[in-house]
Amino acid sequence: MPEKMKKNYFINLIGIILVFLVMMGIFDTGILGAKTNYIMGIAIIAMMTVIIVCSLNLLTGYMGEFSLGHAGFMSVGAYSSAAVTMAMINAGITLPTVLYFIIAIIVGGIFSAFVGFIVGIPALRLRGDYLAIVTVAFAEIVRVAFTNFQITGGGKTLSGIPKVSDYHYIYIVMVICVALMYMYVRSRFGRAVIAIREDYIAAAASGINVTYYKVMTFVLSAFFAGVAGAIYSHYLTAIIPTFFNFMKSSEFLTMVILGGSGSLTGSIIGAAVLAALPEALRDFQIYRMLMYSVVLVIIMIFKPSGIFGTWEFSLPRVLNRVFGKNQKKGGAAHE
Amino acid sequence: MSLFIQSIINGLNQGAVYALVALGYTMVYGIIRMINFAHSDFIMVGSYTLFYTIPLMVGAGMPAWLSVVVAVAVCVAVGVTVEAVAYKPVRNAGSMSALITALAMSLFLENLALVLFGANPKSVPEIFSLPTLKVLGIILPVKYLVTLSIGLFMMLALHIFVKKTTLGKAMRAVPEDKEASTLVGIHVNKIITTTFAIGSGLAAVAALMYCSTYPRCTTDMGTMLGIKAFIAAVLGGIGSIPGAMLGGILVGLLEILIKVYLAPGWYEAITYSILIVVLLVRPAGILGKNVGEKV
Numbered sequence: 001m002p003e004k005m006k007k008n009y010f011i012n013l014i015g016i017i018l019v020f021l022v023m024m025g026i027f028d029t030g031i032l033g034a035k036t037n038y039i040m041g042i043a044i045i046a047m048m049t050v051i052i053v054c055s056l057n058l059l060t061g062y063m064g065e066f067s068l069g070h071a072g073f074m075s076v077g078a079y080s081s082a083a084v085t086m087a088m089i090n091a092g093i094t095l096p097t098v099l100y101f102i103i104a105i106i107v108g109g110i111f112s113a114f115v116g117f118i119v120g121i122p123a124l125r126l127r128g129d130y131l132a133i134v135t136v137a138f139a140e141i142v143r144v145a146f147t148n149f150q151i152t153g154g155g156k157t158l159s160g161i162p163k164v165s166d167y168h169y170i171y172i173v174m175v176i177c178v179a180l181m182y183m184y185v186r187s188r189f190g191r192a193v194i195a196i197r198e199d200y201i202a203a204a205a206s207g208i209n210v211t212y213y214k215v216m217t218f219v220l221s222a223f224f225a226g227v228a229g230a231i232y233s234h235y236l237t238a239i240i241p242t243f244f245n246f247m248k249s250s251e252f253l254t255m256v257i258l259g260g261s262g263s264l265t266g267s268i269i270g271a272a273v274l275a276a277l278p279e280a281l282r283d284f285q286i287y288r289m290l291m292y293s294v295v296l297v298i299i300m301i302f303k304p305s306g307i308f309g310t311w312e313f314s315l316p317r318v319l320n321r322v323f324g325k326n327q328k329k330g331g332a333a334h335e
Numbered sequence: 336m337s338l339f340i341q342s343i344i345n346g347l348n349q350g351a352v353y354a355l356v357a358l359g360y361t362m363v364y365g366i367i368r369m370i371n372f373a374h375s376d377f378i379m380v381g382s383y384t385l386f387y388t389i390p391l392m393v394g395a396g397m398p399a400w401l402s403v404v405v406a407v408a409v410c411v412a413v414g415v416t417v418e419a420v421a422y423k424p425v426r427n428a429g430s431m432s433a434l435i436t437a438l439a440m441s442l443f444l445e446n447l448a449l450v451l452f453g454a455n456p457k458s459v460p461e462i463f464s465l466p467t468l469k470v471l472g473i474i475l476p477v478k479y480l481v482t483l484s485i486g487l488f489m490m491l492a493l494h495i496f497v498k499k500t501t502l503g504k505a506m507r508a509v510p511e512d513k514e515a516s517t518l519v520g521i522h523v524n525k526i527i528t529t530t531f532a533i534g535s536g537l538a539a540v541a542a543l544m545y546c547s548t549y550p551r552c553t554t555d556m557g558t559m560l561g562i563k564a565f566i567a568a569v570l571g572g573i574g575s576i577p578g579a580m581l582g583g584i585l586v587g588l589l590e591i592l593i594k595v596y597l598a599p600g601w602y603e604a605i606t607y608s609i610l611i612v613v614l615l616v617r618p619a620g621i622l623g624k625n626v627g628e629k630v
Contacts, residue, residue, distance in 0.1 A: 128431075290449075
């Protein structure tokens, strides 16, 4: 039904543009007064978190493997992109901000994807607990490396990164990233990856090249984590290796699990809410991780698939339901 | 030469701590196939217990190291509670749920400690007031010898316990076949609880050894120690008690030697690379048995 698909794409596009306009309405007109910049900062961090959490969900939710080292991929993206843009500025190349931004995210993504490839190949022989430990080890190696390299500040804060991240661009990049990931998991490749999650022996027996799909998903996931890292470093303009530690990785994993492994909607909402929450609850900062961990245990006991399970939000479906005229019974065909 | 011997001594001391922590990992992993991330935080719990009880012990006129008894009791209580409250309900839900629950419990303990004890590091009073020997320019604190002998003694005792006693045999039977063990009258839940109790008790002893060398406790002190001890357990062969000891000593020695001779800034990275290489070349570890996968 290409006609219907076209219509759905169009509806989604309208929805995305509407959200964008709402954001512009809030931030550009400055109706929040003095708090505009503060709220905008929260929104930017939330959007960056959405990208990295969705990328982690590719691995955890769709491939059924853990990465407890996603902060490591993020730091690769953050540092490599910062190194390139700073070198460009030092060389006296002046470009419009948007080009810097595009170069930063592409460089961050590619470097991170490359590292993901290097980690992904050996990790193929491993599954489950062992793979999780290998990703922890990898993230620690990256952290130690960045503490030692001169180009990354040698353990001190790397500052002076050009501030080119702007919420307009970040929003567009986030939409593109999430759309790509969504298309990936709904494609032929994504179905193969889900088959591997369900039973990798049966998948291999049905002619799926398990190795190939695993590495590809790993690389893709690392790519998007790198993009998020590039956004992060070009928004904060100063980064330190210890930020990307084991705690950060487990925080991302928490967001994936709470939102629902296997649901990008869950990841988006989980990431946006949990990234914005600490700001709203500044006074309870110390209790935040305590609360996360309790909620995590409760979710694992009562609803292991997370809040949204594998449910996905669909704007066309909602519109159909709201303005549902002569609609067939049961919208489950879309699921 | 004296530098080399000094490094070996320091490495053995470090390795004994890793080995004792690795024993806790290996026992729990051996029985329920789960990485107990919270194990590293049991060490933190033990250290804080030591910090608070040593002054009391000294005040009561008893030797400081006796507070390890209190630490063991607290750690066992925490370990058994964690198992009963969080791990038992998810035991049959698959490895993914178990891993996340373990991670969540680790976060919980760390942040609970942060709330209770604050973020400032606490410095533990001296535990062993023993002299330091100087032989041919080598500094040999006697407490290192004590640490090492405690480690060896613990390992031997545990090894004999698991090999010879009825309870130990039951502990080895459960991971082989849960249903069959139930059939022959082994109370599986009780065995798992016992394993957790022993593992957590070992963590308290490890805390004593750790604090006698590095008398500082922070809420996240367990994280890196735990990961390295897990590496040690994997290196030696997970599920194997002599393997954990061997792996711990190897990791400790390697770390100190690399720190002294090769690259001081990189020693952690090298430890982690060892883990990756071992997992690739011989996933079962040095002393572990290779188990094929059933289709």
